Amino acid sequence: MDFFRNRFLIDYCQHxxxxxxxxxxxxxxxxxxxxxxxxxxDTEIEIMKCIWEHPDxxxxxxxxxxxxxxxxxxLGEKTFSIDNPSYYAPDHSYKNTFINLTLKTLAALDELxxxxxxxxxxxxNRLERGxxxxxxxxxxxxxxxxxxxxxxxxxxxxLTYLAKFPQYDHxxxxxxxxxxxxxxxxxxxxxxxxxVICNENSxxxxxxxxxxxxxxxxxxxxxx
Numbered sequence: 001m002d003f004f005r006n007r008f009l010i011d012y013c014q015h016x017x018x019x020x021x022x023x024x025x026x027x028x029x030x031x032x033x034x035x036x037x038x039x040x041x042d043t044e045i046e047i048m049k050c051i052w053e054h055p056d057x058x059x060x061x062x063x064x065x066x067x068x069x070x071x072x073x074x075l076g077e078k079t080f081s082i083d084n085p086s087y088y089a090p091d092h093s094y095k096n097t098f099i100n101l102t103l104k105t106l107a108a109l110d111e112l113x114x115x116x117x118x119x120x121x122x123x124x125n126r127l128e129r130g131x132x133x134x135x136x137x138x139x140x141x142x143x144x145x146x147x148x149x150x151x152x153x154x155x156x157x158x159l160t161y162l163a164k165f166p167q168y169d170h171x172x173x174x175x176x177x178x179x180x181x182x183x184x185x186x187x188x189x190x191x192x193x194x195x196v197i198c199n200e201n202s203x204x205x206x207x208x209x210x211x212x213x214x215x216x217x218x219x220x221x222x223x224x
Contacts, residue, residue, distance in 0.1 A: 001113055003106065003135050004054045012161055013048035016041065016129050019157040027151065040151070043224050044129035046098040047105060051131075055099045101222050108220035109135055112195065115216055116140050121194040125185050125206040126150045127177065128223055130158045132197060137168060145171065146190060149180045187211055199223055 003009065020041050021027035028039045050058040109132065120143035122136060127150030136142070147155060155177040162168040180186060184207040185196055193214035198206045199222045208217065 001109070001139060003051055003109065003138075005052060006135070006138075008138065009048055009131070009134055010052040012130075012134050013045055013052070015157065015161045016045060016048075019153070019160075021151060021153055025151055025153050039224050040128050040154075043098070043101065044131050047102045047131050047222070050098055050102040051106070055102065058099065058102075059095045061095075097224075101224075104220045105132060105222045108132070108197070108218050108222070109139075111218045112136060112197070113139060115195065115218075118214075118216060119193045119195045120144070121191055122146070123185060123187065123190055123194050123196045124148065124150075125183070125196065125198040125200075127154050127158075128199065129154050132199065132222065133158065136197075137171065141170070143174060144191065145175045147175075147177045148185050149178070149182065152177060152179065183207065184209060187215060 021038060023029055027041070030039065049061075053061065116139055122133070122142050122144075123146045124133065125148050127133075127147040133145065137145075155175075159172055159175065162171050178186075183204060185198075186209050187194065187196070188210040192212045193216065196208060196211075196215065196217045198208075198217065198219040200206065200219060201223050202221060206219070211217075
């Protein structure tokens with residue numbers, strides 16, 4: 001399924017921008033003072049922008065102003081301006097970071113497309129801002145969707161957004177935030193077969209307990 005220029009997703013991106021996570025929500029930030037980088041919000045916002053624009057166009061868009069004059073090793077080395085040494089923006093490695101995360105997310109969605117007929121239940125190891133979920137619900141009507149852990153504010157924002165669309169209102173009663181507070185998926189009380197979606201970073205690995213023979217797992221690197 002081709003998700004580039006996906007209007008539903010980019011409108012959801014605007015919804016996320018109006019419902020950002022804060023430090024008081026327990027969300028991770030890097031940076032100091034007025035200059036900070038919200039790891040969860042900004043990563044998924046950039047992924048949504050990349051899906052909307054397509055990587056070939058996204059790479060040409062200047063970095064967001066919020067990351068100017070910031071030391072962000074996770075996003076690449078800074079590039080100084082010849083005309084104004086006090087200004088710099090991350091170089092293309094910044095863009096490539098998010099392009100790579102986007103392509104891995106889309107590749108995982110392609111995997112889901114191939115096996116979607118084998119289950120009507122999705123289980124997410126964690127909830128960032130729900131990019132994968134917002135695209136997955138366009139593939140088919142899932143019976144139940146579970147988020148093992150993440151941020152309750154992110155979950156509430158998803159429900160608020162979906163409530164605007166009659167075709168998705170059944171998810172208001174069939175989406176569940178379990179808040180397990182660790183990197184473990186407990187499948188004991190989840191109907192089988194289910195499809196487990198594990199969104200990992202370069203160092204994480206989700207433990208899956210009580211996995212049954214018919215349960216399926218898709219794991220991908222989609223976050224910093």
